[in-house]
Amino acid sequence: MSYQLPQLPYAYDALEPYLDKQTLEIHHQKHHQAYTDKTNAILEKYPQLAEQKAEELMQNLLACGLTEADQLAFRNQGGGYINHSFFWTIISPKKEIDSSLVKEVEAKFGSIELFKEKFTALAISHFGSGWTWLVRDQNSTLQLYNTANQDSPYLQGHTPLICIDLWEHSYYLKYQNRRAEYITNWWSVVKSI
Ligand code: MN
Numbered sequence: 001m002s003y004q005l006p007q008l009p010y011a012y013d014a015l016e017p018y019l020d021k022q023t024l025e026i027h028h029q030k031h032h033q034a035y036t037d038k039t040n041a042i043l044e045k046y047p048q049l050a051e052q053k054a055e056e057l058m059q060n061l062l063a064c065g066l067t068e069a070d071q072l073a074f075r076n077q078g079g080g081y082i083n084h085s086f087f088w089t090i091i092s093p094k095k096e097i098d099s100s101l102v103k104e105v106e107a108k109f110g111s112i113e114l115f116k117e118k119f120t121a122l123a124i125s126h127f128g129s130g131w132t133w134l135v136r137d138q139n140s141t142l143q144l145y146n147t148a149n150q151d152s153p154y155l156q157g158h159t160p161l162i163c164i165d166l167w168e169h170s171y172y173l174k175y176q177n178r179r180a181e182y183i184t185n186w187w188s189v190v191k192s193i
Pocket of ligand 1 (some may be wrong): 027031084165167169170
């Protein structure tokens with residue numbers, strides 16, 4: 001078994017004008033495909049892990065039998081595979097409000113508005129490539145943080161709930177240096193809240 005590039009649950013132009021067709025096409029077909037292929041190349045050497053989900057391997061990275069070099073490679077490439085697979089599922093042309101998540105977010109951050117402000121400010125403040133995450137930790141507590149490169153919340157045993165890709169490849173064709181505008185517009189296609 002090897003990992004497959006997941007199909008997007010919408011057309012490439014479905015998130016216009018917030019996320020443009022060309023960027024989404026390249027992001028999915030080129031960038032995500034490359035993470036997928038490179039992840040498979042790393043794991044080819046470990047047939048005993050063939051049935052493991054990528055998220056489980058990430059959660060168990062230090063103990064799953066990969067060499068140190070391959071642990072780092074999987075953290076980067078496998079992280080890219082996992083993070084993008086998740087990212088496509090939390091954006092959509094149609095809102096599907098998750099009322100229990102909304103309640104949790106309101107309890108933790110005061111209001112959806114305040115949560116969005118905090119998340120956006122954190123994303124804008126991130127230096128370099130990476131991601132901003134809303135996650136649920138092992139104690140079922142919501143946490144908001146940034147990760148560098150393709151580091152995944154699964155590394156810490158956290159479950160992602162919402163994330164934004166801050167790599168330039170996810171916005172540069174349309175937004176160039178205007179990362180804040182990309183983040184603000186991205187909220188329009190976030191499905192759950
Ligand atoms: Mn990306």
